[in-house]
Amino acid sequence: MLYTAYEWQQRLTAPARTSSALTVRALEALPAPLAGLPGPRRLRAACRIVAEARPTHVRPDWGIDAVAVDGRPAEVVVGSALSTPFADVLHFAKPGVTGQPQVLVVGPISGHFTTLLRPTVRTLLADHDVYVVDWHNARDVPVSAGRFGLDEYIDHILQALRLLGRDTHVMAVCQPAPLVLAAVAVLAAADDPAQPRSVTLMAGPIDTRVNPNRVNLNAGRHSLSRFERLLITTVPARHAGAGRRVYPGVTQLTAFMSMNPRRHMDAHLRMYRAMVAGDEAAAATTRAFYDEYGAVMDVPAEFYLETVQRVFMEHHLPRGVFTWRGRRVDPAAITDTALLTVEGAQDDMCSPGQTEAAHGLCTGIPPERHRHHLQEGAGHYGVFAGKRWEAEIYPAFRAFVAEQERARTAAAAL
Template identity: 45%
Template sequence: MLYSLYELNHALMQPCRAVADAVKLYYSNPTNPLSHTPFGRAAAAMAELFERSTRRYGKPSFGIEKTVVDVKEVAVAETVVWSRPFCNLIHFVRDLPAGRDGGPKLLIVAPMSGHYATLLAGTVEAMLPHAEVYITDWTDARMVPASAGRFDLDDYIDYVIDMLHALGPQTHVMAVCQPSVPVLAAAAIMAARDDPFAPSTMTLMGAPIDTRRNPTAVNQLAESKGIDWFRKNVIMRVPWPAPGVTREVYPGFLQLSGFLGMNLDRHVAAHKQFFMHLVENDRDSAEKHRDFYDEYLAVMDLTAEFYLQTVDTVFLRHALPKGEMMHRGALVDPAAIRNIGLLTVEGENDDISGLGQTQAAHDLCPNIPADRRAHYVQPAVGHYGVFNGSRFRSEIAPRIVAFMIDNGKESCVSQRGRQDDTATA
C-alpha cells in the first residue's frame, strides 16, 4: 500500500513540477530583465529546488568517454559482455594502440544496496589508465518481470562466479562495501573447488565482513529490529505499471530515506547552499551540487529475498565470521583460500562500515601467505571517500594497482620459479 501511495503522490505532483519548471525557465531566461535581478534569480532558484526535491531520478550514465594511457588521451566505449536478468557486465573498452598491453583484468563488483553502479563512475575512471575494467551493472528489481524468477544472496554469489568464468583466468576482483561478503564467499567456493578461474587478487573496500567490530548506526539498527521487523515493515510489492508488478522488493525510496536520515542536517545545509549558489550566480558550485545529487538520489529496488537474506546473514547472524555461512547447502570456508591475494581498504571516518570490519577478512583467510596480503586505512575519509574522490585517486588507487601487479598469478609463478632456481643453486 505504501509503495502505491508513493507512486500516486509522484503522479499527483507532476503538474506542480511542470509549473515549477516553467517558472524556472521564465526567470532564468537571459532575455527576461528580471533574470538579472536578485528577485529573478531567487524565484528561479526556488522553482528549481522544488522541482529537484520532488522528482524521481532516473539511472545516470557513467559518462566516461575518454581516459589517459601512456600520457595520451584515448577513447572509451561501453560494451555489455555478459548478461542475466538481474545484471549486465559492462566492459569499458579503451582504444589502445596496436600491440599495447591492456594491463590486468579488473572486475569491479558494484554494491547492490539501493544505488546504481554509476555511483562508482569515479572508481572506474581512476582504474581505466591501468587496467581492463569491467563492472557489474545491477538491474532495478522493479524493472524485472516476475516471470524472471527470484534473486537471492546465493544467486548473487553464482553471478560473481559465472562472471569470473566469463572473463577467464588471471582476473582481479574489487568489491566495494556490500558485495565484499558474497565476493569473499565466491572466492572461497572457487578455491575449495580448485577452480582455475578463481581471481588472482581480491580487493575489499569499506566492507561489512564482521559487523560485530566497531558497530555503526546501520549495524545497531539491524540488530535492534530483527529479521521479522524488516519482513513486515520494509518489504512491498511493485505496483502497476512497472514491468516488475507484483514482485516483492525492498523499495529504493526507503533505502534513500534511511541514507538521508543518517545525515539529514548535512543534506539540508547542502540544499540551502545550493539555493544561495543559484541566487549568487555561482554556476560551478551549483553544477557540482547537481552532479552529486543526480547520482545520490537515483535509487533502485532490491528483491525481497536478496535483501532479507543479506540482512540476516551479514548483520544479524554474522554467519561468515562465525564460520556458519552456507551456499546452496554447502559451508563457505574462507580458510580454503591460499593462492588469492587479499587487499583490504578502510576509511578512518567511515560511518557505514566501521574500522576493523573490513580487516576481519584477514582473520578469516589464515592460509593466504603474508606476502600476498595487505591492509590500508585511508586517513580523513568517510565511506564514500574509500572508493571515490581526490584521496582515492591519489592514495588508494595507486596501491590497488601496485597490489594487482605484484600479486598477479603470473608474477607469483615467476617469483616461485626464481626462488626454486636460487634454492637449487
C-alpha cells in the same frame, strides 16, 4: 502500500515541481538587467531546487567515452560480455590499449544503480582493463526469471570470474564484500582455475560485530519479520516485474538521507548559494551528485532480507556458518589469491575494522600477500570517489595490483 504511498506523493507534489520549473523558465527569459537582480536570482535558484527534488527510476548513463592512458586520450567502448535477467557484465574496452591488468568491479545492490561507481571506474580505466557487474532494477525483472537471494548473487560473481579467468583482480565495493569473499572461497575450495589473482574489499561488512555503528545496532533491535512487514512491497502491474516482491529503492534512499540529514541540507544550501552567486560550476557538481544519488532501483526482497539476516543480524561469515547452495563456505580455503582491504576512518556506514576482519578469516593466504589501507579523513563514499580516492586510495590499489602482476610474471619465469 509503499509503492502506492510513494506514487501518490509524487502525484501530489508534481504541481509544485511543474510550477517551479515554469517559474525558472520565465525568470531565465527576463532581460539581462532584471535577471541579474538579487531577487530574481534567489527565486530562480530556489525554484530550480524544488523542480529537481525528486527521485527517479531512470538508469543514468555511464558517460565515460574516453580516458587518458599514459597521457594520451583513449576511446572507451562499453559492451556487454555477459547478460542475465538480473545483471550485465560490462566491459569498458579501450581499443588499441593492451597489456593492462584485468579488474572486475562488483558493486552493491543497495537502492542505487551501479553508475554510482562511475568515479571509481573512470579512475581505474587509466591503468586497468575494467569489467563491471551492472545490476538491473528488480522492478524490471519478470517474476518468471526466478528468485534472487545471496546464493544467486554469488552465482553471478562465479559466472563473471569464470568468464574472465585466472588473471583477474576483483574489487568489491561496500555491500558485496562478504559475498565476493565467499565466491572466491568457493573457487578456492574447488581448486577452480578461475580463482582471481587478488581480491580487494572496500568498506564492506565482513564482520559488523566489530566497532558497531547505528546501522548495525538498528539491525539487531528488530526482528526479520518486522523488516519484511514494514519494508517489503510488491511491484505494481504496470511494470515488467509486476508481482515481484522488492525493497523499494526510494525507501533505501530515504534511509540513507535520514542518517545524516544535516549534511544533505548543507549541500543543498551550498548549491543554492552557488546558483545565486552565479557559480554554475560549483552548483553543477552538487546537482550531478544528487541526480545520480536520486536515481534509485528496487532490490529483490530475498536479497535484502537475507543480507539483513545473514550478514548484519547473525554474522554467518565471521562465525564460520555461511553457506552457498547448502555448502559451508570457508575463507581459510583461499591460498592463491592476495587480499587488500580498504576502510575510511570516518565511515559511519561500515565502521573501521569491519572490513579488515577479512584478514583474520583468510588464514590460508601467506602473510606477505595481506594488505590493509585505512584512509584518514574518508567517510563511506570517500573510499571509492573523490579526492582521497584519487590521491591516496587508488595509488595504493594500483600498487597492490602491480605487485601481484610482478609476482605472476616471476612465477611464470621459473
